[in-house]
Amino acid sequence: MSNKLHPALSASLNILLSLIILLAATWGGIALFYQIPMNMPWLAGVLLAWAALSLFALTHLWRYSRWQGCLIYLALHCTLLLWWNTLTPSNERIWExxxxxxxxxxxxxxxxxxxxxxxxxxxxxxxxxxxxxxxxxxxxxxxxxxxxxxxxxxxxxxxxxxxxxxxxxxxxxxxxxxxxxxxxxxxxxxxxxxxxxxxxxxxxxxxxxxxxxxxxxxxxxxxxxxxxxxxxxxxxxxxxxxxxxxxxxxxxxxxxxxxxxxxxxxxxxxxxxxxxxxxxxxxxxxxxxxxxxxxxxxxxxxxxxxxxxxxxxxxxxxxxxxxxxxxxxxxxxxxxxxxx
Known part of the structure; x- marks a missing residue:
């Protein structure tokens, strides 16, 4: 019973971690879309690069090592958050x-x-x-x-x-x-x-x-x-x-x-x-x-x-x-x- 249960639990854990990564990557993609000061097609290139790196982490999670895949994405997301925290509000803009x-x-x-x-x-x-x-x-x-x-x-x-x-x-x-x-x-x-x-x-x-x-x-x-x-x-x-x-x-x-x-x-x-x-x-x-x-x-x-x-x-x-x-x-x- 335990031998059959282990693969099921492993797959369930991979699915859960993949969903978390997908949600976080979606948030990151939207954040980049609204905040990267670029026009198309350069913005599209940044978004595609973000999607490719997130997909690389997911692929690694399923094909090689669950925890290495998580660490790869965690490093990506931490880098994104470091940039995100540099965005500060200002009263000095050209307003409506x-x-x-x-x-x-x-x-x-x-x-x-x-x-x-x-x-x-x-x-x-x-x-x-x-x-x-x-x-x-x-x-x-x-x-x-x-x-x-x-x-x-x-x-x-x-x-x-x-x-x-x-x-x-x-x-x-x-x-x-x-x-x-x-x-x-x-x-x-x-x-x-x-x-x-x-x-x-x-x-x-x-x-x-x-x-x-x-x-x-x-x-x-x-x-x-x-x-x-x-x-x-x-x-x-x-x-x-x-x-x-x-x-x-x-x-x-x-x-x-x-x-x-x-x-x-x-x-x-x-x-x-x-x-x-x-x-x-x-x-x-x-x-x-x-x-x-x-x-x-x-x-x-x-x-x-x-x-x-x-x-x-x-x-x-x-x-x-x-x-x-x-x-x-x-x-x-x-x-x-x-x-x-």
Whole structure:
């Protein structure tokens, strides 16, 4: 029995090790594709060389020595990782106009000054009037926190924004953004491979909120968050702290670990703690149901009611440049009333 079992176990181990090598080699090939500064056909040559070396290690594993084959690939992958770790984020690149500046903030008691608040007038995706402003806010007047989710395809995927409202009628929206270099397009896969830097932008609601339904054709929903005053203030200050840190220490965006939801989750976990991990932190379109289960949304309404009443898509389209834009999009949203 043992003589028959040994070859089976040996083959199973070879298959397992081969799968690990194939997965690692695939990761390495994609990393080279996105990061090697070469055009075709030179890039194709590098990728073919990587594939050939990985295949050589696999062949050695099956035909000669399992462990020698593993060591050959391990040496290859370690070399790749040494190069990979030389890729560092930078704030000194030629950026697309909408992320050309980075928001920063200064806090003096209750007075907050935000620099580079984006307030573009969007006429189309490629036509806009750029404006970067300095604005001041009184934290003692901080009244509300809203979460917005904006969908452009699948229900499961959405961009998440957080908007803070003040008693004087001001609103400021924070958005965790990728910093695209001139000519770059966004790709979820590229987001795993150090392709974009990370930015936290403060914007006027008529910019970052309105551009999504009005210009990009996204379906956008607003939910009022039920948040204690001290947590509300701490979250606002945390956004400023994170934005300032990104100016001093740039970071890469990551599709899973450093995106528009996980960054906010990390801030809230630091502030209050005890938040459970959940798949909806990655499937951001379902994030409202996660917050609802934590009793974080306006009480007295089920999620369907909150979603239907909070759909601001059409209201936004009818008030793109209205001075009362923030008030108009909140009409009928649970937790908001004319008195707010």
């Amino acid at each position: 106009d909408d992320v050309a500046q980075m928001t920063s903030g200064k806090v003096e008691g209750d007075l907050v000054t935000l620099f580079n608040v984006r307030n573009f007038d969007w006429h189309s995706e490629t036509q806009y009037t750029p404006r970067w402003e300095t604005r001041q806010y009184d934290l003692s007047q901080l009244q509300s926190v809203d979460m917005l989710t904006s969908h452009w395809g699948m229900d499961a995927i959405a961009h998440v924004l957080v908007s803070f409202g003040f008693n004087d009628g001001q609103f400021v929206t924070f958005s965790v953004e990728i910093r695209k270099k001139k000519g770059q397009k966004f790709s979820e896969i590229a987001g795993f491979f150090k392709q974009y830097e990370l930015s936290i932008l403060a914007t006027d609601e008529r910019d970052a909120v309105a551009v999504r339904p009005n210009v990009r054709g996204e379906d956008t929903f607003l939910y009022r968050i039920d948040m204690p005053v001290d947590i509300r203030r701490a979250l606002f200050l945390s956004y400023i702290d994170q934005a300032n840190q990104l100016i001093e220490q740039p970071r890469f965006y990551n599709t899973v670990t450093a995106n528009c939801t996980t960054m906010v989750f990390s801030m809230m976990q630091h502030i209050s703690g005890g938040l459970p991990l959940d798949s909806r932190l990655l499937l951001t379109g379902y994030l409202p149901s996660y917050i609802k289960e934590l009793d974080g949304l306006t009480s007295g309404f089920d999620l369907t009611q909150l979603r239907n009443a909070g759909r601001i898509t059409e209201r936004s389209k009818h008030a793109p440049l209205n001075e009362n834009y923030s008030k108009i999009i909140r009409q009928g949203v649970p937790g908001w009333s004319d008195k707010n």
